[in-house]
Amino acid sequence: MNGMNKGILDETIVRRAIHTIKPNGGLFEVRVIGERSRSKLASGYFTDADTLISAFDKMDLRRSNVYITLNTVKDDCYSRTQRDHFEITNTTTSDKDITDYAWLFIDLDPERAKEVSSTKEELMEAVALAGKVKKYLEGIGFERPVEALSGNGAHLLYYIGLANTEENTALIQRCLIALDMMFSTDKVKIDTVNYNPSRICKLYGTAAQKGSNTPERPHRISEIISEDFEPKQTLKCYLEQLADAIESVAIEPAKYNNYDPNGFNLIDFMAKHGITYTEDSNERARIYKLDHCPFDSNHTNGDAKIFQYTNGAIAFKCHHNSCRKYKWQDVRIKFDPTAYEATSADEDRRIEEGWKKHNAGRKDIAYAENVLGESSEPTFWTADMIANKPQEVREFIRTGTNILDSKTMGLEKSAVSLVSGLRGGGKSTLLTGWMLNAIQDGHTVICYSGELTDRNFMRWMILQAAGKARTIKSSTYENYYTVSRETQLSVSHWLGEKFWLYNNNYGNNYQKVYELIRKQTEVRKADFIVIDNIMALDLSSADRDKYEAQTRFIWMLKDLAKISNAHVLFVAHPRKAAGFLRLDDVSGSGNIGNIVDNAFIVHRNNDDFRTLTKQMYKKPDTWEGYSGSNVIEVCKNRDLGVQDMFIPLWYEPQTKRMKNFQGENVVYGWDKESGYTVVNDEEVPW
Numbered sequence: 001m002n003g004m005n006k007g008i009l010d011e012t013i014v015r016r017a018i019h020t021i022k023p024n025g026g027l028f029e030v031r032v033i034g035e036r037s038r039s040k041l042a043s044g045y046f047t048d049a050d051t052l053i054s055a056f057d058k059m060d061l062r063r064s065n066v067y068i069t070l071n072t073v074k075d076d077c078y079s080r081t082q083r084d085h086f087e088i089t090n091t092t093t094s095d096k097d098i099t100d101y102a103w104l105f106i107d108l109d110p111e112r113a114k115e116v117s118s119t120k121e122e123l124m125e126a127v128a129l130a131g132k133v134k135k136y137l138e139g140i141g142f143e144r145p146v147e148a149l150s151g152n153g154a155h156l157l158y159y160i161g162l163a164n165t166e167e168n169t170a171l172i173q174r175c176l177i178a179l180d181m182m183f184s185t186d187k188v189k190i191d192t193v194n195y196n197p198s199r200i201c202k203l204y205g206t207a208a209q210k211g212s213n214t215p216e217r218p219h220r221i222s223e224i225i226s227e228d229f230e231p232k233q234t235l236k237c238y239l240e241q242l243a244d245a246i247e248s249v250a251i252e253p254a255k256y257n258n259y260d261p262n263g264f265n266l267i268d269f270m271a272k273h274g275i276t277y278t279e280d281s282n283e284r285a286r287i288y289k290l291d292h293c294p295f296d297s298n299h300t301n302g303d304a305k306i307f308q309y310t311n312g313a314i315a316f317k318c319h320h321n322s323c324r325k326y327k328w329q330d331v332r333i334k335f336d337p338t339a340y341e342a343t344s345a346d347e348d349r350r351i352e353e354g355w356k357k358h359n360a361g362r363k364d365i366a367y368a369e370n371v372l373g374e375s376s377e378p379t380f381w382t383a384d385m386i387a388n389k390p391q392e393v394r395e396f397i398r399t400g401t402n403i404l405d406s407k408t409m410g411l412e413k414s415a416v417s418l419v420s421g422l423r424g425g426g427k428s429t430l431l432t433g434w435m436l437n438a439i440q441d442g443h444t445v446i447c448y449s450g451e452l453t454d455r456n457f458m459r460w461m462i463l464q465a466a467g468k469a470r471t472i473k474s475s476t477y478e479n480y481y482t483v484s485r486e487t488q489l490s491v492s493h494w495l496g497e498k499f500w501l502y503n504n505n506y507g508n509n510y511q512k513v514y515e516l517i518r519k520q521t522e523v524r525k526a527d528f529i530v531i532d533n534i535m536a537l538d539l540s541s542a543d544r545d546k547y548e549a550q551t552r553f554i555w556m557l558k559d560l561a562k563i564s565n566a567h568v569l570f571v572a573h574p575r576k577a578a579g580f581l582r583l584d585d586v587s588g589s590g591n592i593g594n595i596v597d598n599a600f601i602v603h604r605n606n607d608d609f610r611t612l613t614k615q616m617y618k619k620p621d622t623w624e625g626y627s628g629s630n631v632i633e634v635c636k637n638r639d640l641g642v643q644d645m646f647i648p649l650w651y652e653p654q655t656k657r658m659k660n661f662q663g664e665n666v667v668y669g670w671d672k673e674s675g676y677t678v679v680n681d682e683e684v685p686w
Contacts, residue, residue, distance in 0.1 A: 151208025450536020494670030
């Protein structure tokens, strides 16, 4: 090594950086920018680390900073005069010289005086914020990043592999703006200018030499600190979700939401309800960084923010996964429950209350032929009697299938639902997600699975709960994923006594299974009972026709739902599959469809489904139902009369999840906060 560059250049780290950022011999440009002569710079194009390091031997890097192009450079540029060596030149890589965005570059830089290095404390502030950003992005589906120290701040590099187009440039800019609005503090800022294709980044393994090298503000060697791994591509759909993270939830002034910017003052609202904050702003919005999140007081120091855009629209965002579901409407209702009363019916408020009070009004469970039994109530009602009855709170269980929840309010407690579909259509996969969502909301779930062993059932459930950031792909079998033992135990502990799986060793006699479920429902005060499926039950003890016995069993479930104030859902396979599967094709007598309150059919979006829906419903090729991998058909909803509604879903093999949209990544309550690789200042290399 050139003796002048000692302490400024670490060849081992440079080699690792090139191997990570520019694998497979990709072309890259390196620029050496001197502190005193920024109008002139040395530039060189290289394809390997050895040639680059040899070129450094001829350079004096003192009082200079060294950078590398991150994205894919056109091969033509290798024919410029600075091929495999450095020259003083103004001809460098332009945006037009980039073919692809290889990386999303997130630069977290401490706030300090210009042209000085950061202190140890300032660097650790950047590291801490990088941990929060990494955890948030992991929660919305981003793959693992390359983590690095720039010498003064922290870097996160996500492999994205996008073409260099105006659309993608705008998308990356919006991503950085969203991160800046959510995470930047008065101490550390996320740089929003790193979106252009030819953007350069610190070459790891070279020193950050800003200002004088002092004990308080030393020059440090930059380096990649995450362990060696092969980066996986973060799909564009997750970038789009990040870009829309705040703007998509902003509520614009409108009559329907009872929001008049002239009559509603956000500052007065926060003062009235004791919401304390520090204020910031940019050209898009005023940003109020809350001292405490309204929904979790442990989320402090601006983790939660309220945004007011220049057009008056308001948004709320807490970047902790446990609070991701909350929007500005939730904040307003928390402090002012009647805020939207002017345009919301009483029934809507009772429904919303019912989602939260899922244990209210529970009755002791005892099976009876007549649920009412001996009662002091009249055998017939007049209209006045009904009008003067105490208003009951209606309770619903959210499925997590967003369109279904918004259209039908979810699964009402004391009701019964039927799910059917051809084998391999995704019924069990869908229901596992519904059960996990119910548990996430605090409900207790009981499940009978007659076809899977307890270990196989739990392997699928834990895989869904784990999420793609925690899955491990088999090196032997394609599309086979598992999770670590640590993750398995964490998920199991989170499920705790909120989930109970029937032990198949106790047999499948339908009467015995029913009694055991009934008793467990009473003891555990269960809210959601899933039977997958009734065909696995032994009905031979019933002195009647098989299909009549199934109908009788459904009536028993109907009674169980009412007396236990729980929602009961069962799976029934179709008897036949000639033509497009309809509710009448479901096994059992035709009464089953009449008995249940809701009926759903799960379809696979394959050639048969497309052909038959075009024949029966005259659907065009552009129909949104064809956009997903699976489709839920709502065949019946007794309460609201919803039927013939098709909801597209996206199946993710890695997690066995049915997702609302391709970029969705639900994080369940077991997943604790984590973040950047560096977690304390002793681990930071100086």
